[in-house]
Amino acid sequence: MKWTGLNELREKYLSFFESKDHLRLKSFPLVPQGDKSLLLINSGMAPMKKYFTGEVTPPHKRVTTCQKCIRTPDIERVGKTARHGTYFEMLGNFSFGDYFKHEACAWAWEFCTKVIELPVDRIWVSIYQDDDQAFDIWTKEVGVDASHIVRLGKEDNFWEHGTGPCGPCSELYFDRGEQYGCGSPTCGVGCDCDRFVEFWNLVFTQFDSDGQGNYTPLDHPNIDTGMGLERLACVVQGVDNLFEVDTVRNIMQHVSRIAGIHYGDDPKSDVSLRVITDHIRSTVFMVGDGVMPSNEGRGYVLRRLLRRAARHGRLLGIQGSFLSEVCDTVIQENREAYPELVQKRDFIKKLIANEEEAFGKTIDQGLQLLNVMIDELDGEELSGENAFKLYDTFGFPIDLTLEILSERNMRADEKSFHELMRQQRERARAARKSSDGEAWAGSKSLLEELPATAFTGYQSMQEEHVAVTAMVSGGEWAETVTEGQEAILVLESTPFYAESGGQVGDTGTMTGDGFVFEVTDTHKTHAGAVFHQGKVVSGEVRVGDRVNAQVDVKRRQAIMRNHTAAHLLQAALRRVLGTHVEQAGQLVSDQSMRFDFTHFSALTPEELRRVEKEINDVILEGRDVTTAEMPIDEARKLGAMALFGEKYGDIVRVVDVKDWSVELCGGTHVDNTSKLGLFKIVSEGSVAAGVRRIEAVTGQGVLEAFDQVNLILTEAALALKASGTGDMARRAAQAALELKEKDKEIERLNNRLANTWGESLLKNAKEVQGIKVIGAAFTGANADMLRNLCDRFKDDGSDLVAVVAGIQEDKGTVSFACVCTKDAMAKGAHAGNIVREVAKIAGGSGGGRPDRAMAGGKDITKVDEALNALTGIVEAQLSK
Structure with missing residues (x-):
C-alpha cells in the first residue's frame, strides 16, 4: 500500500x-x-x-x-x-x-x-x-x-x-x-x-x-x-499510534523543540509530550468553534485540557507560556480542511495564551500549598477540606489535584470535596432566589400548556378589542381579578413584545369596560404563549373581557434604538477588531444596550474611538433598516449573521441595515439609522475569559450621559480647587505630584522607624545554639513595615532568625514575616518552615523560601503565645 x-x-x-x-x-x-x-x-x-x-x-x-x-x-x-x-x-x-x-x-x-x-x-x-x-x-x-x-x-x-x-x-x-x-x-x-x-x-x-x-x-x-x-x-x-501520524507528529515535534527534548528518549517525558500534543489539538478546535473557558460544562472541559497541558509543559522544564506558540503548527497542519482556523488564528492564540498565563499565576501558589499539605499528611489521603481550599482559593481543579496525588500514590477524599462543592452551590442558589422568583416559576409552569400567542407588535404598538383568554393570580388560574391585585393576563393576540433574544419585555396599559391594567413586564412560555405581568389599577378584569392593549410607545422606541445599535456595534467591532468577534450575549433595554462579544484584550482608547465613529457615521448617513421573513437557506446566502449555538426554524426573520449588517433577529428595530440620534460607549470591560462587554446609549441616553459627565467634571474641579473644568488637568497633575512626595516621605519615616525598632530588638535578642532569635509584634504595622524590618535584620549580617508580627485590630488578623540570615540557614534554619509553625498557633498558615517568608493568622489573641514558641521552634530546627 x-x-x-x-x-x-x-x-x-x-x-x-x-x-x-x-x-x-x-x-x-x-x-x-x-x-x-x-x-x-x-x-x-x-x-x-x-x-x-x-x-x-x-x-x-x-x-x-x-x-x-x-x-x-x-x-x-x-x-x-x-x-x-x-x-x-x-x-x-x-x-x-x-x-x-x-x-x-x-x-x-x-x-x-x-x-x-x-x-x-x-x-x-x-x-x-x-x-x-x-x-x-x-x-x-x-x-x-x-x-x-x-x-x-x-x-x-x-x-x-x-x-x-x-x-x-x-x-x-x-x-x-x-x-x-x-x-x-x-x-x-x-x-x-x-x-x-x-x-x-x-x-x-x-x-x-x-x-x-x-x-x-x-x-x-x-x-x-x-x-x-x-x-x-x-x-x-x-x-x-496516532502520535506518529504525520500531522500529529509535526505538532509533537514543535513541542519537543520548545522543551529541548526528543520523543522516545524518556518514558516520563513522552507522557507529557503526548498530553500536550493531544490537548492543544483539542483546544484549538474547541476555541475555533466558540467554546470559552469557564468553570462548568464544555467551558470547563476546555479549561481542564489547557491547564493539564500547561502543567505538563512545566514538567518538561518549559518556562513561561508556550501553548499559543504551538497553536501555529496545529493551524498549519489543518488549514486546508478547516480554513476558519486561519481566520481566527489571532483570537485562538490570544485566548489560549491568556488562559495559560492566568493559570500560571496561580499554579505556583497552589502547588506550593499542595506540597505543604502533602508533607503534613499522616496517611495517604488528602482531606476534602484541603482539596476544596485549593480549588476555592487558587482555582486549582480537583482533577489536577487528583492527578498530582496519583503520581505520588496518594488520593483525596473526593466524597467530602464534592459535598463542600454542593454546599457552596446551594448557598449561591439560595442567594439568587427570592419569593418573587419562586412565584414566577410556578406561574410560568402553569402557563406552559397554553398555545402560542400571535404577535402584532412589529406593525403596531396598539391593538383594540382583543380578548383576555386566561389569567393567573397568586400562582393559580383566575376568572376574575380586582383592583389592587397582581396578575398575569394572556390575550388572543398582542402588540407587547415578550422578553427574548436579549431584548426586554414591553410595558404599557390595558383598558376595558371600567378597568385599567398596568403591564409591568412581558414574557412568553417555551410554546410561545405571551403573558403580561402587572396589576389591576382600577376596576375588575374577567376572562373573556375585551381590552385595548397599548404599549408604552416612548419606552419601546428607546428599546428599538438600542437594539438596532447592537447590530451596528457588532458590525463595527468586526470591522475594527477582526472577524473573530461574535456575539456572546446582549441585553437591550430602554436605558441602554449591553453587548458581550468574543475578544481577548481590552479595547484601546483608539479602538473605542474608531468603533464609535463608524457607528455614528452610519447613523448620520440615515441608512434604511429593513426586515423580512425568509427560508433560513436564503438568509444564509445573504450572509446573515446568526447567534452561535442558537436553534433557528426553517423560516427566519432577517434585519438588514443597508450595506452595513445582515442578522437573524426576532427583535424590534427602527426603520432608519438616523432615528438613533447619536451613539456613545459608556463602558468597556471583561466579563469572562475571552469575552468583553460594551455598554452604550443612544438618543436621549447620550444627552443624559453627557449631563452626567459634566456634573462629575464640575464636582471634580471643585474638589481639586481648580478655577474650572479646563484647569482640572493641571491641578490633577499637581495633586498627584504632591501625593507622590508624601508617599516618599512616609517610606523614609517607615525605614527610620524600622531602624530604630531593629536596633532595640537586636540588643535584646535571645540566643539559641549560637543563633540570635528575635520575636516581636507591632500593632498597626503593615506588610511593608514588616519587610523593612526584615531587611534591617538581614543587613546586620550576624547569625540571626527573626519573626515580626503586624496586628490589624480592625480586621482581627495578623501578618507574620520571618527572615533567616545566611549563617543561620547553614545551621538548619528555614524561614518558610519557621513562620508556618508560628502562624499555626495563631490559627493561620503560610510558608516560603528558606531566607524569607510570610504567613497570616486569624486569632490576634494568640500572637504572644505564637512568638513565645519561636525559640523552641528554632531550636527544634537547629537540632535536626
Whole structure:
C-alpha cells in the first residue's frame, strides 16, 4: 500500500463518496446545535441525529462528512498510553432511507482496495452472528474470502441504545502482522491484542426496537458508517499510534523543540509530550468553534485540557507560556480542511495564551500549598477540606489535584470535596432566589400548556378589542381579578413584545369596560404563549373581557434604538477588531444596550474611538433598516449573521441595515439609522475569559450621559480647587505630584522607624545554639513595615532568625514575616518552615523560601503565645 498523508486521506475519502452521489457537508461545530444531550460532538453520527429521527429533512438523501470530535471519558489515560486521545476526526457516509447494505459494503471495499490500496489479504470483516444477508453480500457480491469473515455476537456487532432505530453492523479490520499479536493460537479478529485493528464500522439501521427484545423492520432502513481518520492514517502510514501520524507528529515535534527534548528518549517525558500534543489539538478546535473557558460544562472541559497541558509543559522544564506558540503548527497542519482556523488564528492564540498565563499565576501558589499539605499528611489521603481550599482559593481543579496525588500514590477524599462543592452551590442558589422568583416559576409552569400567542407588535404598538383568554393570580388560574391585585393576563393576540433574544419585555396599559391594567413586564412560555405581568389599577378584569392593549410607545422606541445599535456595534467591532468577534450575549433595554462579544484584550482608547465613529457615521448617513421573513437557506446566502449555538426554524426573520449588517433577529428595530440620534460607549470591560462587554446609549441616553459627565467634571474641579473644568488637568497633575512626595516621605519615616525598632530588638535578642532569635509584634504595622524590618535584620549580617508580627485590630488578623540570615540557614534554619509553625498557633498558615517568608493568622489573641514558641521552634530546627 502507498504511504498517504492524513490530509490527503481525508480528501480521498470525501471525493470518493462525492463520486457516489453523496453531498459533502462541512464538519459541524463541536458545540452541538439544538441538542442538549451532549456537551460536545463525540461522533460523526451525533450531528446527524435530527436527520435520522426525521426531525429535520436532510439536505440530500446521501451525505458524507469528516466530523471533528471530542471525547473525554478517558482523559486521565491520555498521555499515559499512546493510543488514547481526546480529539479525533470521524469519516462517515450516510444514507437516509436511500441505499442500504449492498452499496455500503461494496463502496467500503472499493475505497479500501482500489483507492487507498490496502492489501486484500490483510483486510478482515466482522458481521453480526445472525446477519446471513451481510455474509452473502460480502462473499457473493463483493468477493471477500469467507475465511476472512468473522461472526460476532450482539455485544460487538449490533448497534442498539434503548428503544428506537437499531440494527446489526459490520466492521473492517486490518491485520498488522504476527509481530503485534499475543501469540495465542486463538488470536484473531476480536482479540484484545494489537494485531487486528478495527478501522471502519458500517451500521445497518433496519429495525425499530421496543426495548423488550422485539424488533420491527423499518420501512426505510438507513446507513451510518464511521471510520476514524487518525486510525486509518496509522494503518496506511504503517505507524503504531496516532502520535506518529504525520500531522500529529509535526505538532509533537514543535513541542519537543520548545522543551529541548526528543520523543522516545524518556518514558516520563513522552507522557507529557503526548498530553500536550493531544490537548492543544483539542483546544484549538474547541476555541475555533466558540467554546470559552469557564468553570462548568464544555467551558470547563476546555479549561481542564489547557491547564493539564500547561502543567505538563512545566514538567518538561518549559518556562513561561508556550501553548499559543504551538497553536501555529496545529493551524498549519489543518488549514486546508478547516480554513476558519486561519481566520481566527489571532483570537485562538490570544485566548489560549491568556488562559495559560492566568493559570500560571496561580499554579505556583497552589502547588506550593499542595506540597505543604502533602508533607503534613499522616496517611495517604488528602482531606476534602484541603482539596476544596485549593480549588476555592487558587482555582486549582480537583482533577489536577487528583492527578498530582496519583503520581505520588496518594488520593483525596473526593466524597467530602464534592459535598463542600454542593454546599457552596446551594448557598449561591439560595442567594439568587427570592419569593418573587419562586412565584414566577410556578406561574410560568402553569402557563406552559397554553398555545402560542400571535404577535402584532412589529406593525403596531396598539391593538383594540382583543380578548383576555386566561389569567393567573397568586400562582393559580383566575376568572376574575380586582383592583389592587397582581396578575398575569394572556390575550388572543398582542402588540407587547415578550422578553427574548436579549431584548426586554414591553410595558404599557390595558383598558376595558371600567378597568385599567398596568403591564409591568412581558414574557412568553417555551410554546410561545405571551403573558403580561402587572396589576389591576382600577376596576375588575374577567376572562373573556375585551381590552385595548397599548404599549408604552416612548419606552419601546428607546428599546428599538438600542437594539438596532447592537447590530451596528457588532458590525463595527468586526470591522475594527477582526472577524473573530461574535456575539456572546446582549441585553437591550430602554436605558441602554449591553453587548458581550468574543475578544481577548481590552479595547484601546483608539479602538473605542474608531468603533464609535463608524457607528455614528452610519447613523448620520440615515441608512434604511429593513426586515423580512425568509427560508433560513436564503438568509444564509445573504450572509446573515446568526447567534452561535442558537436553534433557528426553517423560516427566519432577517434585519438588514443597508450595506452595513445582515442578522437573524426576532427583535424590534427602527426603520432608519438616523432615528438613533447619536451613539456613545459608556463602558468597556471583561466579563469572562475571552469575552468583553460594551455598554452604550443612544438618543436621549447620550444627552443624559453627557449631563452626567459634566456634573462629575464640575464636582471634580471643585474638589481639586481648580478655577474650572479646563484647569482640572493641571491641578490633577499637581495633586498627584504632591501625593507622590508624601508617599516618599512616609517610606523614609517607615525605614527610620524600622531602624530604630531593629536596633532595640537586636540588643535584646535571645540566643539559641549560637543563633540570635528575635520575636516581636507591632500593632498597626503593615506588610511593608514588616519587610523593612526584615531587611534591617538581614543587613546586620550576624547569625540571626527573626519573626515580626503586624496586628490589624480592625480586621482581627495578623501578618507574620520571618527572615533567616545566611549563617543561620547553614545551621538548619528555614524561614518558610519557621513562620508556618508560628502562624499555626495563631490559627493561620503560610510558608516560603528558606531566607524569607510570610504567613497570616486569624486569632490576634494568640500572637504572644505564637512568638513565645519561636525559640523552641528554632531550636527544634537547629537540632535536626
